[in-house]
Structure formats: C-alpha cells, structure tokens
Amino acid sequence: MIVLHQFARVWDIPNLSPFCTKVETYLRMAGIPYQVADAVPPRAPKGKLPYITDDGQTISDSRLIIEYLKVRYHADLDQGLTPPELAESMAFQRLIEDDLHWAMMWSRWSQPHNWPANKEAIFGKFPPLLRDVIAWWARRQIHKEIWGQGLGRNTEHEIFHIGKQDLTALSAYVADKTFFMGDRPTTLDATAFGLLSNILWCPIESPLKTHAQSLKTLVAFCERVRERYYKD
Numbered sequence: 001m002i003v004l005h006q007f008a009r010v011w012d013i014p015n016l017s018p019f020c021t022k023v024e025t026y027l028r029m030a031g032i033p034y035q036v037a038d039a040v041p042p043r044a045p046k047g048k049l050p051y052i053t054d055d056g057q058t059i060s061d062s063r064l065i066i067e068y069l070k071v072r073y074h075a076d077l078d079q080g081l082t083p084p085e086l087a088e089s090m091a092f093q094r095l096i097e098d099d100l101h102w103a104m105m106w107s108r109w110s111q112p113h114n115w116p117a118n119k120e121a122i123f124g125k126f127p128p129l130l131r132d133v134i135a136w137w138a139r140r141q142i143h144k145e146i147w148g149q150g151l152g153r154n155t156e157h158e159i160f161h162i163g164k165q166d167l168t169a170l171s172a173y174v175a176d177k178t179f180f181m182g183d184r185p186t187t188l189d190a191t192a193f194g195l196l197s198n199i200l201w202c203p204i205e206s207p208l209k210t211h212a213q214s215l216k217t218l219v220a221f222c223e224r225v226r227e228r229y230y231k232d
C-alpha cells in the first residue's frame with residue numbers, strides 16, 4: 001500500500017504543508033487507499049515533504065507523485081480535459097505553487113505576530129533549547145529562499161498585494177463551478193485546496209487570509225472539498 005510521508009497533523013487541517021495536502025487530497029479524490037506516516041524534511045530523499053513509498057519505490061515531489069499515481073493506479077483525474085484546459089490548469093497550478101505559496105510563506109515565517117504559532121506547529125515537539133536553535137536556523141533558510149525566489153525583495157505591502165491578486169484570479173476562475181475545471185475534481189482542485197485550506201483555516205492572521213475570507217467562491221470551494229473528501 002502507498003505510504004504518504006508528511007508532516008504530523010496540526011491545526012485541525014489536513015496538513016500544514018500545501019504540497020502534502022495536495023497529494024493526500026488527490027489520493028482521496030481518486031479513491032486510492034493509502035496510509036500516512038509522520039516525517040520531517042531532513043530525512044526526506046530530497047529534503048522536502050511529501051514523498052511516497054509504494055511497492056519498493058520512493059517518489060518525491062508532489063508533481064511527480066501525481067504523475068506516478070496517474071500511471072500506476074490508472075487514476076488520471078485530468079483525463080478528458082482538452083489541451084487548452086490542461087494548459088490553463090497547469091498555469092493556475094504554477095500560480096498557486098510558484099507565487100501565492102511564497103506570499104503564504106511570508107505570512108508564516110516573517111510576520112512577527114505569526115511566528116510563535118508557526119514555530120510551535122512545526123517545532124513544538126522538540127525539547128526547548130533544541131527547538132529554538134532548529135527553528136532559528138530553519139527560519140533563516142526560509143528567508144533566504146523567499147529572497148532567492150524574488151518575492152521577498154518586495155515590501156510586505158507589495159508581497160500581500162501580489163498574493164491578493166492571485167487569490168482574486170483563482171476566485172474569478174472557479175466562480176460558481178463545483179470544481180475549478182467543471183463538475184468533477186482534477187489535479188488543480190487538489191493543488192488549490194492544498195494552499196487555500198492553509199490560508200483560510202490556520203491560526204495565521206494576514207491580509208491574505210482576510211482577502212481569501214472575503215472571496216466567497218473560494219470559501220465555498222474549500223468547504224465543498226472538505227465536505228466531500230475530509231468528513232473524517
């Protein structure tokens with residue numbers, strides 16, 4: 001059976017990692033049985049979560065994991081999308097993961113009022129002194145990543161302005177459809193739910209969260225996915 005290696009659950013959401021939530025949601029949407037195992041990034045094959053183990057194989061990176069599931073389990077949720085629809089879906093996934101995700105990371109790792117909750121959620125299980133050292137080091141690394149990606153070179157106001165533009169675009173695209181691409185779930189829905197659940201339902205207060213809460217189509221979308229796939 002597939003084992004999904006991901007962060008331990010906290011905050012009453014599927015996972016504090018949008019990428020772990022994405023894979024778990026895809027598994028649920030596709031009806032593929034799996035087990036979860038708590039993991040930490042330093043022990044992951046590529047130093048990031050999630051990864052899966054299945055049938056003697058290890059696959060890392062949510063995009064490659066989903067490709068594997070499509071082939072190995074004949075579970076292609078994107079089957080039936082036309083080439084232009086596939087292109088739109090891909091573009092929105094990149095918007096979510098390569099842009100909006102970094103604005104969300106800023107809210108968690110850089111905003112001083114959110115740092116204690118983030119630190120506790122990720123490092124709370126470590127002994128106090130070790131926790132402070134590891135958290136300090138990880139925070140420094142993440143700051144470097146946000147800077148390297150480029151978003152971190154903007155002011156905080158600009159970062160959230162850009163993130164809010166992404167949210168508005170997602171909201172306009174899902175509109176009153178059941179799922180992003182129509183009546184049935186696709187990879188884009190798993191990807192969007194992964195990040196939106198992390199913006200809407202965590203104890204991290206930011207202009208991103210306030211804006212997402214004001215976009216009723218996005219809120220309704222997330223509630224719909226939770227209702228259908230996360231009754232437990």
Ligand SMILES: N[C@@H](CCC(=O)N[C@@H](CS)C(=O)NCC(=O)O)C(=O)O
Binds near residue numbers: 016018048
């Ligand atoms: N492209 C990867 C991104 C995964 C990723 O960024 N995971 C984060 C958690 S959200 C992580 O493990 N970060 C740990 C680190 O950077 O040390 C995917 O799609 O799986």
